[in-house]
Amino acid sequence: MIEFENVSFSHGGGQVFRGVSARLAPGSFHFLTGPSGAGKTTLLNLCYGALRPQSGSIKVFGTDLKGRSRDQMAMLRRQIGVVHQDCQFLDHLPLLENIAMPLLVSGKEFSRISGDLKELVAWVGLSARADALPTELSGGERQRAALARAVIMSPDVILADEPTGNVDWEMSQRLMQLLTELNRMGKTVLLATHDLSLVRVAKAQVQARVLRISDKRLMLAGADL
Ligand SMILES: Nc1ncnc2c1ncn2[C@@H]1O[C@H](COP(=O)(O)OP(=O)(O)O)[C@@H](O)[C@H]1O
Ligand SMILES: [Mg+2]
Numbered sequence: 676m677i678e679f680e681n682v683s684f685s686h687g688g689g690q691v692f693r694g695v696s697a698r699l700a701p702g703s704f705h706f707l708t709g710p711s712g713a714g715k716t717t718l719l720n721l722c723y724g725a726l727r728p729q730s731g732s733i734k735v736f737g738t739d740l741k742g743r744s745r746d747q748m749a750m751l752r753r754q755i756g757v758v759h760q761d762c763q764f765l766d767h768l769p770l771l772e773n774i775a776m777p778l779l780v781s782g783k784e785f786s787r788i789s790g791d792l793k794e795l796v797a798w799v800g801l802s803a804r805a806d807a808l809p810t811e812l813s814g815g816e817r818q819r820a821a822l823a824r825a826v827i828m829s830p831d832v833i834l835a836d837e838p839t840g841n842v843d844w845e846m847s848q849r850l851m852q853l854l855t856e857l858n859r860m861g862k863t864v865l866l867a868t869h870d871l872s873l874v875r876v877a878k879a880q881v882q883a884r885v886l887r888i889s890d891k892r893l894m895l896a897g898a899d900l
Pocket of ligand 2: 715716717760836837
């Protein structure tokens, strides 16, 4: 589903990855761990072509990101749902419209999607907050809204960047539950987090592998977590 082969990447400042190879199978659930600054966000950005590696190849759905045209990249983005670390809402629009935004942008009419949309909003437990503005939401509500927006196009892959970053333990459990449900529905999930206690608890709920960024490489974490 997502394959890295000998990928190296540097930001302006310095190298983040050196010769990373990895393969995420369809339907798998992976945690991506590592301390702050290790490169988790960078790796997720590489997965959907927001960043390009200086060397090596990244294949998504079996084809190299390198050769893709602008249209093909746009198509790819619809198949990958991204939950950004900072959520990135349009603050002047109510929650419901923010969640629906990917569909609206793709040309769907609001009246046609409102049934599915309501179902999705109920699934993340935000029906009562549908008309609220993003600035009026709590951290947990924002994270759930970001997750709903990420899955509204029915993507095959979900990349979640610290989705439990600003929420309490109970809410992080709820978010994990939602991601686990999506995985059971067959979606490939890659969840970046620096919170190892979350990983420990979640491993009992979902068959997940734990990737760890260490020394600019990606390792499969052992049983020592
Ligand atoms: N746009 C950028 N320009 C230059 N350096 C960056 C940029 N984004 C991230 N970095 C650097 O790359 C490294 C990895 O960052 P990041 O992927 O955000 O880590 P994490 O998500 O694990 O906290 C850090 O050293 C960070 O300072
Ligand atoms: Mg990050």
